[in-house]
Amino acid sequence: DGGITQSPKYLFRKEGQNVTLSCEQNLNHDAMYWYRQDPGQGLRLIYYSQIVNDFQKGDIAEGYSVSREKKESFPLTVTSAQKNPTAFYLCASSIPGVEQPQHFGDGTRLSIL
């Protein structure tokens, strides 16, 4: 079955440590997105990529980095510069185009040790 796989489901970060969240899709979608979800604040866009080897900052990119070396993969690194990383992180993908829905992974919950 086609879908989006995020791993790990739970992740813990120590102070000063970088961590990488994995997102893999086998839907053959060109566009991929990373969102951060905090209670009561909806989904906020961190980074998005419309095509391989290209990505753009979203609304809250500071303290995060991404790469898009393969169509099916869009890993997110939470760097030590992100001072409040505790959140639920969601990855999504879509066919480019305004009429196309986004398909979401099951998310990764990141906490600080």
Place this chain on the structure above:
Amino acid sequence: QQPVQSPQAVILREGEDAVINCSSSKALYSVHWYRQKHGEAPVFLMILLKGGEQKGHEKISASFNEKKQQSSLYLTASQLSYSGTYFCGTKRGNQGGKLIFGQGTELSVKP
């Protein structure tokens, strides 16, 4: 500009109806609706485009009022499975796939 959803939360009994609104201060091209169960991935419900017709999905339908820059999601004869948080995501003009989501509306359906 984040769209504003109302109400923030609503509690229903099975079989009751509800309306969730999503408003923007800017002109919109499309509105996407998603439902999320706690701790799970958001699930796509429907997309409404500027100039498009009202859409329906089982007993859940939605409309898009261009004059008011507002979309409304209608849930009729609610079922227990309708419980969750509903999000609208909006796009303004040609901005590719980027969605701006509202803060969500938490819907609880009780027996």
